[in-house]
Amino acid sequence: MELRDNSSKGKTIASGLIPFAFVIIMMVYIFGPGADLLDLGIPLPEITIEKVDFVGSEIHATVRNTGPIPVAVAMADVNDRIQPAAVEPDRYLERFETALVRIPFEWNEAEPYIIGITIDDGTRFEKEIEAAAPALEPTLDLAIFFAIIGTYVGIIPVMIGLLWLPFIKKISKQKFNFFLALTAGLLLFLAIDSIEEAVEVSNENLAGSFNGILLIATVVVLSFLGLYYSGNKLVERASSSKIAKPVAIALMISIGIGLHNFGEGLAIGAAVGLGSVAFSTFLIVGFALHNTTEGIAIAAPMSRGKLMIGKLAAMGIIAGSPAIFGAWIGGFVYSPFTSVIFLGIGAGAIFQVIVVILKWIKDEEGENIFSSASVASGFAIGMLVMYLTSILV
Amino acid sequence: MISLLSIVIGLSVIVFFPTFSDAQSEQKTFVTHSGAVVKTSGEVLDPLYTESTVEFDPDEFLRNFEYGRVSISDSGQTIRDYTIIAEDDGIQEISPGIFYNVWTFNGTVPGPTIRATEGDLVRVHFINNGAKEHTIHFHGIHPAGMDGVFEPVGGNGGQFIYEFEAGPVGVHPYHCHVMPLEEHIVHGLYGVFIVDPKEERPPADEMVMVLNGLDTDFDTENNFYAANTIPFYYQHHPIQINTNELIRIYVVNMVEFDPINNFHLHGNLYKYYPTGTDLVPSFYTDMITLSQTERGIMEFEYYYPGKYLFHAHKVEFSEKGWVGLFLVKDNPDNNSQKVEYGT
Numbered sequence: 001m002e003l004r005d006n007s008s009k010g011k012t013i014a015s016g017l018i019p020f021a022f023v024i025i026m027m028v029y030i031f032g033p034g035a036d037l038l039d040l041g042i043p044l045p046e047i048t049i050e051k052v053d054f055v056g057s058e059i060h061a062t063v064r065n066t067g068p069i070p071v072a073v074a075m076a077d078v079n080d081r082i083q084p085a086a087v088e089p090d091r092y093l094e095r096f097e098t099a100l101v102r103i104p105f106e107w108n109e110a111e112p113y114i115i116g117i118t119i120d121d122g123t124r125f126e127k128e129i130e131a132a133a134p135a136l137e138p139t140l141d142l143a144i145f146f147a148i149i150g151t152y153v154g155i156i157p158v159m160i161g162l163l164w165l166p167f168i169k170k171i172s173k174q175k176f177n178f179f180l181a182l183t184a185g186l187l188l189f190l191a192i193d194s195i196e197e198a199v200e201v202s203n204e205n206l207a208g209s210f211n212g213i214l215l216i217a218t219v220v221v222l223s224f225l226g227l228y229y230s231g232n233k234l235v236e237r238a239s240s241s242k243i244a245k246p247v248a249i250a251l252m253i254s255i256g257i258g259l260h261n262f263g264e265g266l267a268i269g270a271a272v273g274l275g276s277v278a279f280s281t282f283l284i285v286g287f288a289l290h291n292t293t294e295g296i297a298i299a300a301p302m303s304r305g306k307l308m309i310g311k312l313a314a315m316g317i318i319a320g321s322p323a324i325f326g327a328w329i330g331g332f333v334y335s336p337f338t339s340v341i342f343l344g345i346g347a348g349a350i351f352q353v354i355v356v357i358l359k360w361i362k363d364e365e366g367e368n369i370f371s372s373a374s375v376a377s378g379f380a381i382g383m384l385v386m387y388l389t390s391i392l393v
Numbered sequence: 394m395i396s397l398l399s400i401v402i403g404l405s406v407i408v409f410f411p412t413f414s415d416a417q418s419e420q421k422t423f424v425t426h427s428g429a430v431v432k433t434s435g436e437v438l439d440p441l442y443t444e445s446t447v448e449f450d451p452d453e454f455l456r457n458f459e460y461g462r463v464s465i466s467d468s469g470q471t472i473r474d475y476t477i478i479a480e481d482d483g484i485q486e487i488s489p490g491i492f493y494n495v496w497t498f499n500g501t502v503p504g505p506t507i508r509a510t511e512g513d514l515v516r517v518h519f520i521n522n523g524a525k526e527h528t529i530h531f532h533g534i535h536p537a538g539m540d541g542v543f544e545p546v547g548g549n550g551g552q553f554i555y556e557f558e559a560g561p562v563g564v565h566p567y568h569c570h571v572m573p574l575e576e577h578i579v580h581g582l583y584g585v586f587i588v589d590p591k592e593e594r595p596p597a598d599e600m601v602m603v604l605n606g607l608d609t610d611f612d613t614e615n616n617f618y619a620a621n622t623i624p625f626y627y628q629h630h631p632i633q634i635n636t637n638e639l640i641r642i643y644v645v646n647m648v649e650f651d652p653i654n655n656f657h658l659h660g661n662l663y664k665y666y667p668t669g670t671d672l673v674p675s676f677y678t679d680m681i682t683l684s685q686t687e688r689g690i691m692e693f694e695y696y697y698p699g700k701y702l703f704h705a706h707k708v709e710f711s712e713k714g715w716v717g718l719f720l721v722k723d724n725p726d727n728n729s730q731k732v733e734y735g736t
Contacts, residue, residue, distance in 0.1 A: 082625075
C-alpha cells in the first residue's frame with residue numbers, strides 16, 4: 001500500500017516535471033544548435049532618453065538601452081549642436097542598462113531644448129523638453145512646501161468631504177443607496193483617470209520594450225486581486241471581531257483612494273519639478289475640488305455604523321496623506337516607470353473597492369441593482385460630477 | 394496588507410535605484426566650449442578636444458596630390474596614368490566612437506586628389522571592387538563616352554579606363570554617377586581633380602579642402618560636417634602655416650542635403666578664383682557661399698602669427714564639425730618682411 005502510494009507520488013512529481021524538462025530542452029535548442037532559426041533580420045539598436053534634468057550649468061540625460069542588442073553611447077548634442085559631454089558610469093550599455101550623460105551647457109530657464117544622443121552606429125535619438133527648469137534640490141523647505149501642498153490637495157478636501165457624514169446618516173435607505181452608487185461612480189471615474197494618466201506617462205517616457213499598456217494591465221489586475229484577497233480577509237476578521245463591516249469597507253475605500261491620491265501627488269510633484277508652475281497651480285486647485293468628493297466615498301459606508309470620529313479622521317489621513325508622499329517622490333526622484341506602477345496599483349485598488357461597494361448595494365437592493373432609480377442615477381451623477389470637476393485640472 | 398506593502402516597497406526600491414553603479418575613484422576631466430573644466434567618474438564623450446584615432450588621416454590628405462604615372466607619347470604629350478579602385482563595404486570610425494559604412498575611391502573619403510596640367514592625357518584605370526555598380530564622373534571637358542554616366546561598371550572587379558585631355562584649368566570634383574546618385578555621393582564616392590595651367594601658378598603652400606557632410610542615420614539630414622571628412626579634426630590638429638607665405642586652398646563643396654555651404658576665414662581675407670578657371674581673382678573677401686559641387690581656389694597670406702579659425706559661417710555646420718584652425722608661425726625665411734603690429 002505504502003509502496004504504491006510512494007510510486008504514485010513519484011509519478012505525480014515526474015508528470016509535473018516532464019513538461020518542464022521539455023521546455024528546458026526547447027530553450028537550449030533554440031539558443032544552441034537551433035540559433036540559426038532565429039537569425040532573421042538585423043537587430044536595430046535603440047536607446048531611450050528617460051529623463052532630462054537641468055542642474056547648475058549642466059544638462060543631465062538619463063539614457064536606457066531599450067533595444068535588443070548592446071550599444072555604446074558616442075556623442076551628445078543640445079538642439080542638434082554637438083557638445084562635449086561625459087557618460088557615467090561608462091558608455092557601454094547592455095540591454096536595459098542605464099547611464100547618465102552629463103552635458104555642460106549654459107542653459108536658459110524656460111527655453112525649450114532638444115537633447116540628442118548618438119550611438120556607435122551613428123543613429124541619433126532625441127528628447128524634447130518644453131521648458132528648462134532647474135532640477136529640484138531635496139531641501140527641507142521644499143519638502144515642507146510639498147507637504148503643505150499634499151495636505152491641501154489630499155487631506156483637507158477628503159476631510160471636508162467627510163463632513164457630509166451627518167447628512168448621509170439622516171437620510172432614507174433609498175437615498176443612502178443613491179450615495180453608495182454615487183461613490184461607485186466617483187471611484188470608477190478615478191480608476192479610468194488613473195489608467196489614462198498611466199498610459200500617458202508610459203507613451204511619453206517609457207520605451208516600447210516595456211510594453212506600457214500590458215504593464216499597466218498587469219499591475220492593475222495584480223493590484224485588484226491582491227487587495228480583493230486581503231480585503232476579504234479583513235472583512236472576515238471584521239465580522240469575527242469588533243470592527244464593523246462598514247468600517248472595514250470604508251477602510252478599504254480609504255486605502256484605494258489613498259493609492260489614487262499618491263498618483264495625484266506624483267503628478268503635482270512632477271509638474272513642479274518640470275517647471276510648469278502655472279500648470280501645477282491648476283493641478284492643485286483642480287485636485288482639491290475633485291478630492292472633496294472622495295470624502296463622500298468614505299463617509300457613505302461609515303454612515304451605517306456608529307459615528308466614530310477618531311476612525312473617520314484616521315481614514316481621512318489614510319486616503320489623503322499619500323498625496324504628500326506622492327509629491328515628494330514626484331518632485332525629488334521622479335521616474336516614469338515608478339509613476340506608471342503606482343498609477344496602475346491605484347487603479348486596481350479602486351476597481352476592487354467598486355466591486356465591494358456594488359456587492360454591498362446588491363445585498364441591500366437585490367439582484368438588478370441598476371434597475372433601481374436611486375442606484376442608476378447615483379452612479380451616473382458620480383461619473384458626471386467627477387467629469388465636471390476634472391475639467392478644472 | 395503586509396504582503397502588499399512589501400511589494401510596494403520592493404518595487405519602489407527597484408525603481409528608484411535602477412543602477413547600482415560602482416563608484417570609480419579615477420576622475421577624468423574635459424574642457425567645455427566655454428572653457429570650463431568638468432570632472433567625471435565615467436567616460437568623456439568628446440569629438441572636439443580628444444586625440445582622434447580615426448583611420449583616415451586628414452593631415453595626410455590635406456597636402457597630398459597624385460600626379461599619376463607619367464610617360465610621354467610619341468607626339469610629345471604628357472600621359473598620366475592613375476588607378477582608382479572603388480569599394481563599398483568599408484566601416485570607418487568617422488568620429489570618435491561612431492562607425493559608418495563608407496564607399497571609397499582608393500580606400501578614403503574623399504578619394505585621392507588627382508592633378509594634371511592642362512593638355513595632359515589623363516588615363517584613369519578604374520576597378521570596381523564594390524558589390525554595386527559604380528563609375529567615375531569627372532567635371533570638366535571630355536567626350537560623352539568618358540562621362541561616367543551611361544557606362545556603369547559592374548561590381549566585383551569590373552573595369553573601365555577613362556581617357557581624356559585635362560581641361561579646363563581649375564579645380565573640379567569627380568564622383569560616382571550611378572543611381573541613386575545621392576546615396577553614392579553621400580557614402581563617400583567623390584574626390585578632387587586639379588588641372589594646373591601650363592604656365593605654373595606662383596609657388597605656395599597648397600592644400601585641398603573637401604567640404605563634406607555625413608548622414609550617419611540616413612534621415613537625409615547630415616549628422617556631421619567637416620573639411621576633409623573628420624568632424625572637428627583641424628580644430629584639435631591645427632594646420633601649421635607660416636607668416637608671409639602664400640597659402641593656396643583648393644576648396645570643393647560636396648555637402649549634400651543642405652543647399653549651401655560657406656567658408657569664412659578669421660583675421661584675414663582671401664583672393665577667390667571661382668572654379669579656378671581664371672587666373673585673375675573675382676573676389677577679395679573672407680566669406681564665400683558654395684552650392685553643391687561649387688568650388689574654387691583661395692589665396693592668402695598671414696602677417697601676424699597665432700591661431701586663426703576657419704569655419705562655415707552657417708554656424709550649425711561648424712558646431713557639427715566644419716571648423717578648423719590655422720596655426721600661423723613666424724616664417725624663418727621671411728623674418729625681414731615681418732610686419733610689426735602698430736608700425
